[in-house]
Amino acid sequence: MAVLPAVAGHNTLVDIAKSFDPQGKVAIVAELLNQSNEMIQYMNFIEGNLPTGHKGVVRAGLPTVTLRRFYKGVAPSKSGRDTIEDVCAMLEGRNEIDKDLADLNGNAASFRMSEGLAFVESMNQTFAQQIMYGNTATNKDGVLGLTPRYNAISGATNGANVITASGSGSDNTSVWLVVWGENTVTGIYPKGSKAGLVQEDLGVIDAFDASNNRYRAYGELYQWKFGLHVKDWRYAVRIANVDVSDLVGQTGTQANTAATWLPILMMKAFARIPSMGMGTATFLANRTVKEMLSVAAVQKTIYGLTMEQAGNQFGNVTAGSVAGTGTGIRGGQLKFFGVPVLTVDQITLAETVVS
Numbered sequence: 001m002a003v004l005p006a007v008a009g010h011n012t013l014v015d016i017a018k019s020f021d022p023q024g025k026v027a028i029v030a031e032l033l034n035q036s037n038e039m040i041q042y043m044n045f046i047e048g049n050l051p052t053g054h055k056g057v058v059r060a061g062l063p064t065v066t067l068r069r070f071y072k073g074v075a076p077s078k079s080g081r082d083t084i085e086d087v088c089a090m091l092e093g094r095n096e097i098d099k100d101l102a103d104l105n106g107n108a109a110s111f112r113m114s115e116g117l118a119f120v121e122s123m124n125q126t127f128a129q130q131i132m133y134g135n136t137a138t139n140k141d142g143v144l145g146l147t148p149r150y151n152a153i154s155g156a157t158n159g160a161n162v163i164t165a166s167g168s169g170s171d172n173t174s175v176w177l178v179v180w181g182e183n184t185v186t187g188i189y190p191k192g193s194k195a196g197l198v199q200e201d202l203g204v205i206d207a208f209d210a211s212n213n214r215y216r217a218y219g220e221l222y223q224w225k226f227g228l229h230v231k232d233w234r235y236a237v238r239i240a241n242v243d244v245s246d247l248v249g250q251t252g253t254q255a256n257t258a259a260t261w262l263p264i265l266m267m268k269a270f271a272r273i274p275s276m277g278m279g280t281a282t283f284l285a286n287r288t289v290k291e292m293l294s295v296a297a298v299q300k301t302i303y304g305l306t307m308e309q310a311g312n313q314f315g316n317v318t319a320g321s322v323a324g325t326g327t328g329i330r331g332g333q334l335k336f337f338g339v340p341v342l343t344v345d346q347i348t349l350a351e352t353v354v355s
Contacts, residue, residue: 037124038342044180045187053087088227095220096207128346150238158233166260167243175239177269181279184235188227197224237269240354286347307332
């Protein structure tokens with residue numbers, strides 16, 4: 001199955017950051033995000049049209065057309081439209097390091113950078129958790145993520161894009177196929193704000209200990225305003241109820257003879273997408289799921305699964321050895337019929353059953 005390249009105008013956080021920060025400071029932080037979060041490398045982002053998020057217009061119905069004959073008129077019609085408003089979250093972190101401690105090794109900048117990387121990772125994990133599971137019905141400070149939008153099979157308009165893998169226990173997970181694009185599924189940031197994680201050096205400030213006594217500290221502020229906008233629900237597919245123990249053991253619902261075997265359902269997910277050329281397609285999976293798919297790719301037990309290195313598909317791969325082009329499996333990218341399978345650790349292995 002050939003997958004078309006991303007449409008023109010697909011902007012990642014690094015692309016946007018480089019355009020509004022000529023000094024490159026924010027762009028550097030955005031690149032750090034890329035290294036820690038695979039999803040960020042492929043997500044499209046747009047500036048919202050609201051200070052708090054984005055209001056989009058989606059088509060809810062098609063106009064009526066007529067097969068006309070001579071001397072017979074045609075009644076005017078129009079398409080149906082609905083509006084969807086998505087809010088952005090404000091994620092912040094403050095870092096205060098005792099100045100004397102940071103100066104001990106004679107390289108305060110290096111010490112602060114090492115601590116800053118931990119903040120970047122923490123922000124990344126919270127971002128991913130919100131994109132996957134954020135629910136404004138239970139936490140108004142967050143965003144509305146993918147899971148609450150695709151959380152029913154029967155009785156839901158988008159139920160056609162929720163496929164069940166028939167897991168019924170307590171160790172279920174999901175695999176997602178998302179086509180990122182401005183007119184499909186996109187990340188958003190508030191109107192007039194900066195995209196991505198912004199780090200502000202506060203310099204030397206007065207900090208306070210547990211007894212409210214002052215000490216001098218290097219201060220930093222980390223802030224990330226983000227949201228998720230699903231303009232066309234047809235461009236995201238959730239494969240729900242994947243039984244993890246069955247997948248690991250290749251038994252039950254995940255035996256390769258079962259109709260609910262994950263690779264078969266991933267193929268079915270392709271069929272639910274109207275046009276793969278509308279954006280950049282990615283599969284999103286937990287590390288455990290990706291591990292099992294990677295093993296299958298190396299052993300060549302699943303057609304369409306490949307492990308690629310530096311843009312080249314491996315040659316003859318057998319269990320226990322890697323031959324052909326490339327320098328080894330480490331750092332290889334897993335793809336299913338050309339679509340990257342990305343690791344999203346925030347996708348849990350204990351989801352409730354979707355019905």
